[in-house]
Amino acid sequence: MSEMSDILFEEARRRLSQVRNIVAVTAGKGGVGKSFVSTSLALALAERGKKVGLLDLDVHGSSVPIMLGLKEEVRAGKEGFRPVRKHNVEIMSIGLLTKDSPVLIKGKDKMDLITSLVALTSWGNLDYLVIDLPPGTGDEVLWVIRVIRNLRSAGALVVTMPSMLSRSVVRKSLRLLVDEGIRILGLVENMSYFKCGKEEIRPFGYGSGEDLAKEFKTRLLVRLPIEPRVEKAMDEGYPPYLASNELKTTFSSLAAAVESLLQKA
Amino acid sequence: MHEWSLAEAVINSLIRLAEDRGATAFEEVEITHGEIMELDTLVFRTAFRELSKGTLVEGTRLVLKEEKAKFKCNNCGAEWDFETVEKILSEEFSVIEEPSGTKESALHFLPNLAPALLKCPSCKSRDFDLASGKGLRISKVVMRT
Ligand SMILES: Nc1ncnc2c1ncn2[C@@H]1O[C@H](COP(=O)(O)OP(=O)(O)OP(=O)(O)O)[C@@H](O)[C@H]1O
Ligand SMILES: [Mg+2]
Numbered sequence: 001m002s003e004m005s006d007i008l009f010e011e012a013r014r015r016l017s018q019v020r021n022i023v024a025v026t027a028g029k030g031g032v033g034k035s036f037v038s039t040s041l042a043l044a045l046a047e048r049g050k051k052v053g054l055l056d057l058d059v060h061g062s063s064v065p066i067m068l069g070l071k072e073e074v075r076a077g078k079e080g081f082r083p084v085r086k087h088n089v090e091i092m093s094i095g096l097l098t099k100d101s102p103v104l105i106k107g108k109d110k111m112d113l114i115t116s117l118v119a120l121t122s123w124g125n126l127d128y129l130v131i132d133l134p135p136g137t138g139d140e141v142l143w144v145i146r147v148i149r150n151l152r153s154a155g156a157l158v159v160t161m162p163s164m165l166s167r168s169v170v171r172k173s174l175r176l177l178v179d180e181g182i183r184i185l186g187l188v189e190n191m192s193y194f195k196c197g198k199e200e201i202r203p204f205g206y207g208s209g210e211d212l213a214k215e216f217k218t219r220l221l222v223r224l225p226i227e228p229r230v231e232k233a234m235d236e237g238y239p240p241y242l243a244s245n246e247l248k249t250t251f252s253s254l255a256a257a258v259e260s261l262l263q264k265a
Numbered sequence: 266m267h268e269w270s271l272a273e274a275v276i277n278s279l280i281r282l283a284e285d286r287g288a289t290a291f292e293e294v295e296i297t298h299g300e301i302m303e304l305d306t307l308v309f310r311t312a313f314r315e316l317s318k319g320t321l322v323e324g325t326r327l328v329l330k331e332e333k334a335k336f337k338c339n340n341c342g343a344e345w346d347f348e349t350v351e352k353i354l355s356e357e358f359s360v361i362e363e364p365s366g367t368k369e370s371a372l373h374f375l376p377n378l379a380p381a382l383l384k385c386p387s388c389k390s391r392d393f394d395l396a397s398g399k400g401l402r403i404s405k406v407v408m409r410t
Binding site: 073081094103120 | 270273275278357358361362363364369371374375376377378380391392395400
């Protein structure tokens with residue numbers, strides 16, 4: 001008979017199919033800025049007047065609540081969990097429930113956890129749902145692939161860094177997405193350079209973003225600078241993408257690019 | 266209050282099942298629910314009745330069966346039950362119910378979170394298994410064609 005995983009998986013899929021557009025932010029590589037990019041993209045889309053949700057599916061290393069300084073408790077009503085609202089974005093994350101506890105959870109249990117979380121979260125009426133994923137191509141990524149594969153308006157945004165290592169690991173992610181029939185919206189090259197006066201210094205070298213875009217016939221949507229004020233912004237409790245004007249403008253154009261790409265479904 | 270969401274999921278699942286099998290209605294449906302979910306059966310029945318109105322699930326006889334939870338530690342081998350869990354569960358991990366404002370453990374909503382919210386009562390390891398009592402399943406259906 002139908003197991004919970006099937007019953008709730010279908011419910012999770014049904015709930016996500018009601019969202020107009022879904023953007024999964026992935027990379028393969030750890031620490032390249034997926035959480036920074038997904039959080040900032042969500043905020044930038046909201047800034048453009050869209051109804052936006054942000055779903056943090058990093059079960060072991062949930063970062064969104066920390067990045068946005070969320071202290072709120074999760075509430076639940078008849079329709080399920082009510083996401084926490086901050087900066088006009090509806091946010092749901094396992095981290096809001098597990099707080100500082102290590103999350104020792106494996107295999108099928110992890111899949112089931114994500115399934116239940118999504119099946120029980122009520123997003124209301126959303127234009128965009130941005131999903132933050134952990135590094136690697138594990139259960140969380142597979143879960144998202146299964147759900148968005150058949151959705152009309154969904155795709156992946158792939159974050160990379162201009163290093164050889166990043167190029168090789170991110171390439172595997174891209175290959176997986178292509179093989180599984182997931183639409184690649186484009187690439188974001190994070191920590192590309194930092195400004196020293198008028199000069200652009202590139203500590204991690206060149207390439208990766210452009211090379212991978214060419215190889216996978218997609219586009220490098222934006223390059224983001226290393227911005228030391230990002231850390232300070234998080235410390236002081238304002239959104240990290242407002243750390244500099246340059247970041248703010250770049251994320252705004254990323255949001256615009258994502259919007260127009262998804263409109264051309 | 267996850268009863269309403271769960272009832273909705275079960276009803277949708279039953280509708281799909283009926284469509285797949287060419288059934289027009291259900292005489293009886295049996296749902297087995299894990300103890301950890303702490304399903305309020307009264308609320309679940311109400312939700313099931315309300316949400317199934319106008320669907321082919323309406324009027325189905327609903328049988329609810331609770332499945333006991335069993336925990337087993339992979340480190341020291343200790344076994345324990347849900348009563349023990351309720352004693353060691355921290356208030357820190359709760360969800361606030363609306364509109365009542367009461368706190369309910371996140372574990373009831375997401376039983377798979379057990380290893381993040383609990384430790385073995387004997388050796389304090391998080392490396393334990395939850396063999397039963399965490400899920401929800403449709404354990405039996407009698408269909409009408
Ligand atoms: N462009 C940037 N300028 C300055 N700091 C940045 C930038 N991008 C990311 N960071 C910082 O680098 C760290 C890693 O970023 P983030 O957590 O977003 O990476 P991630 O890919 O999500 O990591 P994980 O693989 O652990 O999920 C964070 O502290 C973040 O604030
Ligand atoms: Mg991250």
